[in-house]
Amino acid sequence: MIKKIKKVLRKVLEKFGLMKPYVPSTQQDYFMQGYEVFLKTGQTPHNANMANINLYCSTNGVFNEAFNDRLKQSNPPQIIKDTLEGVAGVFTKNDFDKVNNEMNEKGYVHFDKKLSQEVCESIYNYAMQKAAVIPPAYDKKIIYNPEAPLAEIYRFDIQDLVNNKEIQQLMMDPVLINFARNYLGCEPIFDFPAMWWSTSFQKEASSEAAQLYHFDMDRVKWLKVFFYINDVTLDNGPHCYIEGSHKVGAKPAILLERGYARIPDTDLEPYYSPDTIKVVCGEAGSIFIGDTKCWHKGTPLKKGHRLVLELEYTSSLFIANYPKMIVHNASDAFKEFCNTHQTFASNIEIK
Ligand SMILES: [Fe+2]
Structure with a gap:
């Protein structure tokens, strides 16, 4: 073999x-x-x-x-011919094909439909009350205080996130899963949820907060779904990426010689036309998907904060050794979904 x-x-x-x-x-x-x-x-x-x-x-x-x-x-994909409805909208087979073509071509796709205000508020309130870890040690959980941030990033624990029923609901979204299925070309495995506050604690680009261009490489292939939970403007750290840079052969060899490195903007800009450098501002609830093999980064915040929720789907759990997600607090629907979608739930254990 x-x-x-x-x-x-x-x-x-x-x-x-x-x-x-x-x-x-x-x-x-x-x-x-x-x-x-x-x-x-x-x-x-x-x-x-x-x-x-x-x-x-x-x-x-x-x-x-x-x-x-x-x-x-x-791990061949299920064939889905039906129209599906989810948080990003209603998608026919034809719509899914268009999204997938755009993913292949540009590396990211943005949707008009947003998460409801109710869902955003619920997740925002959860994040205001739930402790998260901060650099450099990431060893102690602290509740974020917007009046007195202690670090440029507060990362929530995957095990906490996967026990949030609102997040469980998003993980099962049939449209998001079908985006992953189409892009990965196989039955997707749910990899992990991530959520973090980016703050204006530090005004210069932080490597800890991934505010310099880089590509991710924790898997062989993956798809990320991003949700802005609060409004994101040029002031509070929009996500940036270089369109099309996920494609085979699309990165300058001289920069790849640096390996898995953080790259200053000035080193990348000569290789890409300005119209391919995208800055993603958006209101609370904004949804976009992306292949973070594209060069991407967060922007340092001038003021305020940003709360991003991210879901990752992958073609295989090979490469990064992430711990199994243990769910003590599964909704009935999530339990049922994991029982009937074993590939999706390969790294999830329901207690
Ligand atoms: Fe990244």
Whole structure:
């Protein structure tokens, strides 16, 4: 099986002229051996995680996309022809195809429909009362006080978030799941929810708060869904990304040589036309999806704060070793959904 995968990958890499000298075979070996370990134990060795990044950088994404093609074969997607309704709106098969084409082309898609005011208020109030961890140690939970922020970012605990019924409802949203299904080309696994306050504690770009351009690489392929829970303007840290930079071959090789690095704007700007550099402002409830292989960052806040909720769907739990999400507080609907959608719930345990 592994030999077969290697052979296919070699062919793809050769086709793009990337087999030699850019792909050290040791990296492929670490990756493939790590995948074997993952299949047996559910855990990815550190060197396979590093190899995923190195192979992404050395092949400009060819390797990772080709490997996802293999993952798709072992986890084929359900065929959905129905019109589906969810928080982002009502989508026919044709609408889904348009969204997916836009994802492939641009890396992000924005929706007109927003989360209801009621849902935003409920999540906002939850975030005002729930303690979150702050840098540099992220070891103590503190409730965010807007009058006296103590850090540029307050991150909520995944285990807390997954026990919030409002968030459980969003995780099961059939439209969001179908966006992931189409983009990943397989039955999506729910990876994790994330939520954080960005604050104006520090006015300069913070690496901790991901305020310098970077790409994510915790998985082979993934889709993120973003919700702005409060209004986001140019003053309170809009999300920025470079349209189309998720595509295979779309990053300058000279920047990829830096590896998994944070890149100053001035180093990226010469390579991309200004109209591809997108700044996402939006009212509370705004919804957008994205492939954060695109160069992306948050902007340092001039004032106020920003609350973002994010859901991630993935094609495989290979690469990052995130703990299983333990749900003690599942709604009946969420319990039922996890029981009947085992791929979705691969990393969720209902107590
Ligand atoms: Fe990121």
